[in-house]
Amino acid sequence: MAKQLLKMEGITKIYDNGFMANEDVTFEVAEGEIHALIGENGAGKTTLMKMLFGLEPVTHGKIYIDGEEAHISNPLDAIAKGVGMVHQHFMQVPNLTVTENIVLGMEPGAGQLFDTKKAVEMVSEASKKFNLDVDPNALIRDCSVGQRQKVELLKSLIRGVKVLILDEPTAVLTPQETKQLFVQLKALRDMGYGIIFISHKLEEVMELCSRVTVLRHGKVTGRGNIEDLDPVKMSNLMVGRDVIMKIDKEPAQPTEPVLQVRNLNYMDDIGRRLIKDLSFGIRAGEVLGIAGVEGNGQGELTEIITGLITRTDGEIYINGTETNGMTIRQIRDLGVAHISEDRMTYGIAADLSVRDNMTAIYLDRADFKHGPLMNIKKINEFVDQGIKDFEIACDFRNEPVRLLSGGNIQKVIVAREFSFGANLIVVNQPTRGIDVGTTDLIRRLLVKYTRENNVAVLLVSSDLNEILEVSDRLLVMHEGRVAAQFTDVSKVTDMQLGEYMLGVRTMTAEEMGDLQ
Amino acid sequence: MRKVARVETAFEVFRIVVGIILAYIIAILITISVTDTSLQVAIRNFMFGPFTSKRRFGQLMGKYIPYLFSGCGMCFIYACNRFNLIGEGIVNMSPIFACMVMFGTPLMTNLPIVVNQIIMLAVCGITGGLLALVPAFAREKLGASEMVVSIVMNNLLLYLSQYFLKVSVADRTMSQLASPIHPANMRFTRIWPNTNFTTAIFYGILGVILASIIFFYSREGQKIRLVGANRTFAECCGINSTRSLYIAQIIGGVFAGWAGCVDTFGLYDRYLYIALTNIGMDGLIVAVIAKKQPIFVPLSAFVMAMIRTAAVTLNTSADLPIEFATMMQAILVLFVAAENFMGGWKNKIIFGMTEKQKAAEKEGAAA
Numbered sequence: 001m002a003k004q005l006l007k008m009e010g011i012t013k014i015y016d017n018g019f020m021a022n023e024d025v026t027f028e029v030a031e032g033e034i035h036a037l038i039g040e041n042g043a044g045k046t047t048l049m050k051m052l053f054g055l056e057p058v059t060h061g062k063i064y065i066d067g068e069e070a071h072i073s074n075p076l077d078a079i080a081k082g083v084g085m086v087h088q089h090f091m092q093v094p095n096l097t098v099t100e101n102i103v104l105g106m107e108p109g110a111g112q113l114f115d116t117k118k119a120v121e122m123v124s125e126a127s128k129k130f131n132l133d134v135d136p137n138a139l140i141r142d143c144s145v146g147q148r149q150k151v152e153l154l155k156s157l158i159r160g161v162k163v164l165i166l167d168e169p170t171a172v173l174t175p176q177e178t179k180q181l182f183v184q185l186k187a188l189r190d191m192g193y194g195i196i197f198i199s200h201k202l203e204e205v206m207e208l209c210s211r212v213t214v215l216r217h218g219k220v221t222g223r224g225n226i227e228d229l230d231p232v233k234m235s236n237l238m239v240g241r242d243v244i245m246k247i248d249k250e251p252a253q254p255t256e257p258v259l260q261v262r263n264l265n266y267m268d269d270i271g272r273r274l275i276k277d278l279s280f281g282i283r284a285g286e287v288l289g290i291a292g293v294e295g296n297g298q299g300e301l302t303e304i305i306t307g308l309i310t311r312t313d314g315e316i317y318i319n320g321t322e323t324n325g326m327t328i329r330q331i332r333d334l335g336v337a338h339i340s341e342d343r344m345t346y347g348i349a350a351d352l353s354v355r356d357n358m359t360a361i362y363l364d365r366a367d368f369k370h371g372p373l374m375n376i377k378k379i380n381e382f383v384d385q386g387i388k389d390f391e392i393a394c395d396f397r398n399e400p401v402r403l404l405s406g407g408n409i410q411k412v413i414v415a416r417e418f419s420f421g422a423n424l425i426v427v428n429q430p431t432r433g434i435d436v437g438t439t440d441l442i443r444r445l446l447v448k449y450t451r452e453n454n455v456a457v458l459l460v461s462s463d464l465n466e467i468l469e470v471s472d473r474l475l476v477m478h479e480g481r482v483a484a485q486f487t488d489v490s491k492v493t494d495m496q497l498g499e500y501m502l503g504v505r506t507m508t509a510e511e512m513g514d515l516q
Numbered sequence: 517m518r519k520v521a522r523v524e525t526a527f528e529v530f531r532i533v534v535g536i537i538l539a540y541i542i543a544i545l546i547t548i549s550v551t552d553t554s555l556q557v558a559i560r561n562f563m564f565g566p567f568t569s570k571r572r573f574g575q576l577m578g579k580y581i582p583y584l585f586s587g588c589g590m591c592f593i594y595a596c597n598r599f600n601l602i603g604e605g606i607v608n609m610s611p612i613f614a615c616m617v618m619f620g621t622p623l624m625t626n627l628p629i630v631v632n633q634i635i636m637l638a639v640c641g642i643t644g645g646l647l648a649l650v651p652a653f654a655r656e657k658l659g660a661s662e663m664v665v666s667i668v669m670n671n672l673l674l675y676l677s678q679y680f681l682k683v684s685v686a687d688r689t690m691s692q693l694a695s696p697i698h699p700a701n702m703r704f705t706r707i708w709p710n711t712n713f714t715t716a717i718f719y720g721i722l723g724v725i726l727a728s729i730i731f732f733y734s735r736e737g738q739k740i741r742l743v744g745a746n747r748t749f750a751e752c753c754g755i756n757s758t759r760s761l762y763i764a765q766i767i768g769g770v771f772a773g774w775a776g777c778v779d780t781f782g783l784y785d786r787y788l789y790i791a792l793t794n795i796g797m798d799g800l801i802v803a804v805i806a807k808k809q810p811i812f813v814p815l816s817a818f819v820m821a822m823i824r825t826a827a828v829t830l831n832t833s834a835d836l837p838i839e840f841a842t843m844m845q846a847i848l849v850l851f852v853a854a855e856n857f858m859g860g861w862k863n864k865i866i867f868g869m870t871e872k873q874k875a876a877e878k879e880g881a882a883a
Contacts, residue, residue: 014867018520020874059867308752329754338752346752349745360742360753363735373733399521 002030004067005194006052006083006163011061013047013218017403021047022218025061029163029194034185036205036226037198039215039238045198048215049165053085054078065163084156085165088172090148094141098134099123102155126158131187145295146177153184163194170204171462174293175498182208202231214238249447252472254283257317257516258424258456259305264314266300266480274300276480278314281516284423285450287457289471289489291464293501297480298460299341302428305458306338307331308346318424332361337422339413341429341460347413350402354394355383357401358416365420386415391441407438414442418449425449428460443470464494475515476500485512520866527862532805534858535851536819543844553834565829566822574711576825578783582607582775583817584720586799588727588810589771594800595731595808596744596764600651602666603772604796605673608789609647610640610773611780612677612684615695615787618702619685629701636702637719637777644773645766647673652765656758662765674792681787695787704782716778723774727810730767740764772796798824801845805852820845 006029013022022044029035037045050056052063054072063070065081072078075085092101099119108122109115123136132150140148149169156164166185170178185195185208197209205212205226212229214222214237222229222237259282266275275297282288290298303309305316307328316323318334332338340346348357359379362368368375368382383397390411394404401409410430417425427446431439447470449455461467467474468489476484476497484500484507486492499505540563547558560568566576586603593600614636618624624632650669655662678693687696704716731737742750743760751757775795780787798820805816827841851857 014863014870016863016866018866018870020870023874306752327754327756328751329756332754340752345746345748347749349742349749352741352745356738356742356745359738360750360755363738363755369735372735373729374735374738376733395521403520 002032005029005031005065007064008048008052009062009064011048011051011063012059013044013051013056014059019405020218022051022215025215025218025220027213027220029196031162031194032189032192033211034189034195034197034209036209036212037196037215038202038205038212038234043215043238044218045215046167047218049085049167049196049198052078052083053165079156079159079161082160082162083165084159084161084163086149086152086156086167086169088167088169090152092140092148092151094139096140097136098138098140098143098147098151099136101140101151102126102136102158104155106159122158123154126154130154130157130184130191132157132184144177145172145293146180149173149181150184153188157188162192163196164188165196165198167198169197170199170201172293172295174502175495176502176504178204202234205234206231247443247447247469250451252286252450254286254472255454256284257281258284258319259458260315260317260516261301261305262315262317264301264304264316265312266297266304266309267312268300274480275304275311278481279515280475280482282424282456282458284454284456286472287446287450287459287470289467289474290458290460290477291462291467291474291497291501292477292483293462296477296501298477299428301477302338302340302426302458302460305331306336306426335421335423337417337420337425339410339417339425339427339430341432343410343413348401348409351400353398354387354392354401354404354412355379355397357412358383358386361416361420382419386412386419390415405435407434410434410438410442414445418445422455423453424456424458426458429462430459431461431463431466439466446470464497468492478503478506481506482512482515483507485515487513519869523862523865523869527858528807531857532852535848538851539823539844539847542847543840546840546843547830547834547836551834551836553830553836558830558834561829561833562826565833566825570708571711572825572829574708574713575828576821577717578712578714579824580817580821581714581716581720581782582779582795583798583802583820584813585723585771585775585778586795587802587806587813587817587820588724589768589775590799590803591727591731591806591808591810591813592737592740592764592771593768594803596740596761597747598652598655598761598765599663599800600648600655600666600765600768601663601796601800602648602651602669602673602769603644603775603799604792604794605666605670606644606647606769606772607776607779607793607795608677609673609680610643610776611636611787611789612680613643614639614777614781615681615685618698619696624702625699627701629703629705632702633704633715633719633781636781637774640773640777641770642773644769644771644776646769648765648769648772649762652762656761670792670796674789677789687786690786692788693790697785698781702781703785704778712783714778714782716782719774719778723771724810724813727767727771727813731810736760736763772799775799798845801849804849819848823848 008025008027011022011025014020025048039045047056051058054074054077063072070081072081102123103119107114108118120136127134132154134147134150134154169181173181189195199205209226211225212223212234213220214234216238261281262279264275264278267273292298300309304311307326318336321334323331344350368378380397387394387397392411392415393408401412430442443466446457446459450457459467459470471489474486474489474492475482478501483503544558544562547553547562548555566572589603617639624635651662651666654660654665681693681695685695687694704714707713707715739755739760740763742755743757747757779795802813802816802820805819806812823844824841827838830836831838
C-alpha cells in the first residue's frame, strides 16, 4: 500500500456565527494518488481545504502530515509543511511576469538584490521537470486562464510541496484545456505527489481520480475507490437525490423587445477590449442565457447594462429608453433588477439586518415613506411577507444578514430584487455556491417570472446545467463577441457548447439568425 | 441563529462594562502607587467623587451636555466610515458667529430667552455644518484624507476664531481676549445656582432624540448606514453615496456646532476659549463606545463625563495631573474598540451552542 501523505482526523469547523461547516470529517491522501473531494456547493469542501492550508483555524480535530501531527497556522506554514493550494481564483499579480509571480517571496539573489536571470532559469527548469509549459517572461495579465493555472501549480511545486489542493480547477477552463490539465495532473501523480481534486463534476472525477470522499452538509457521507462507485451512486451520496434538476416549462412566447444592445464596445482601464461590437436583444417573456468561459466579457456586459460600469461606445435601450449617461438609480427606475455574481460585495451589507438589506432599493418609494421618514409599519410588513414568500430562514427581521447561510443571503437578495415589479432581470451566476433547495427555487422563479409576469431575463452562468435548463434562447460569448446562438436549447450538447466557448468554431451571421 | 445574535449583543455590552471596570482598576492602582492617597480615598474620589456634592455633579453635567451633541454628531460621521474630526475646531469657531449676532446686531436684544437660545443654536449649527463641508469636499471631490485636513483645520479654526473675536466683538476692558458678558436673555441658565448644570440639558435630550430619529427612522439616515456598511452595495441599490457622505458629515458638523453653543453659552459667562476644548475629539470616543448608535450616546457620554470629572476631583484631592483622564480614556477605548477582546470566549460559547444544537437534532432524528 502507498505511503500515507496526509490525514485529517475528526475535523470539525464552526464559524464565528455558529454555522457548522464541517462535522467530524476524516480524510486521507496517499502518495501518488489523486483523491477527489466531492460535494455540492456549500457542502464544506472548501472550508475543509482552507483549514488544511492554514486559512481557517480548526475548531476540533487533528491533521497529520507524513504521519506526524501538524499544527498549521497560516499558508506559509502549510507550504513549509508540504501542502500547496491552487485557488479557484488565482492568487497572482497581473502586472508582474510569470517568473516574478512564481518566485515571489523566495527570490534568488545576493542580499537584497533580485537575480532575474537565475529566477527565470529556476522557472524554466521547473516548467520542464513538471511538464508545465509556461513562458517565464510573459506578463500574467497577457496569459490565458490555462496558462495562469500552470503558473499557480508551479508556484506550489517549486516550493517543494508534496500535497496539492486544487479547488475546482476546471471551473474556469474550456473542455479542451481541462483535458490538457488532466494529462499534467496524471504526470504529477506518477511522480508521487498526492493531489486533492475538489469538484462537483462527476465525469471529471471518474476520469481522473482513484479515490473519492463525498461530503454533504459538512459531513462525510461516503468514501471509496473509484472502481466501486459510479456517477449515480456518487450523486446520491452528494445530494441524496438525482443531481440534475429538471424544470418543466412551457415554450416561451416572447413579445415586445425589452433590452436592445447595439454595437456595444467596452475597453477596460488597462486597454483590453473586453466587449467587441456586441449586438443582441431580449424580449418580454423569455430567458436569454449567455454561456461562455468566465472572463469573455459576460460579467462586464451585465455591469454595463445595470450601470455599474460605463460603456466605451454603442447603444443600449431598456424599454425603449437609451441608457447612456444614466445613473444606476435611473436605470433601476426603468424596471431593471440585478443579481450580481459577487453577492457579498454587490448584493448585501453583511453587518446590517435582513430588513435593511431587503429594503435598500425601496427607500424612496412613495408607499414606503412618510416625508423624510421611512414608513416603518409598511416596511416591516413588506419584509415579513418577503421572509415568508421566499422562505428565508432567519429568526427575526433585524437579524444581521451575516448570520445567515449563503443560500438564505441569496434569498434576501432575490426577495428584494424580484419584488419591485421589474420587467428586466439581469442575473449573473445566481446559484453559485448555494444549496440545492435555493438553487432550485431561484431557477424556477426565473422561469415563472417570464411566463407569468412577462418579464425578460438575462441569465449569465458558468453552470452549463443551469444555463441549459433555464434558458429559452442561448448565446455563447467568446472574446467579447457572440460566437453562437441556439434557439432550441434542448438540442445543445456540452461538447458543442465547449467548441464555441473556446472559439474553435464560430457561427456565421446566417447560422445565428436574428439576435434581437 | 437568534441565540448567536443574542450572544453577540451580550458580549458587546459585557466588553464595554469590563473595559470600564478595568480602566477604573488601573487608574486606582496608579493613583495609590504614585500618590499618598489611600486606596479607600482613591476609590471614593474616583468612583463616587462626582456624586458627593451638588457642585461636583453639576460639573459632571457641564461636561455631559456637550458630549451628548458631539457624540451624536460623530455617530453619523463614523457610521459612514469617515474620520472627519473637524468637530474640535467647530466647537471653538461656531460660537464666535453667535457672539457676532449677539453683540454686533440688535436682533437678539429684546427677544425672549428661548427664542434667543434657538437663534444661538441655529447660528452655531449652520456654521458647524458649513465648516464640516470643507474636509468632506476635500475627501469626496479631491481625494484628500478628511482626517488630515480636519486635524490641520482644527488649529486653523482655533486661531481664526481668536482673530475674528479680536476684530469683532472682543471686550476691550478685559486683560485677556474674551467676548463681553453674555446677557441674561442670551444664555442657558443654571438649573442649580452656582453649578454647571444648565437648561441646555433639555436641548441635549432633544438632540439625542433627533439624532436617533434621523439615524434609525429617516431615509437619509438609512442611506448613510447603508453607505457606511457597504458603499459598493449602496451604489448598486441606486443610492447616491457621495451625497450621503456629505449629508452625514454636515449632520456631524451641525451637532458639533451645537456642542460648542451649549458649552460657551452654558458653562461660561463670556467666550473665553484660547485653546482647543477636546469636546470634538471626546465626541469620537463617545461615538466609539456607543457603537456608532445615537441611542446609546446618553450612556457613553455619561461614562466619559464621569471620567473627566473624577479626574478633576482627584486633581484637587490628590496630587494627580488632570491629564490622567486621557490615559483612562485610552484604556477604555482600547477595550471597547478591540473587537477580539474576549473573542475566544465568545467563540467558545457559540461553538458550544452549535454543538449542543447539532446533538439535539441528532437525538431528535434518532427518536
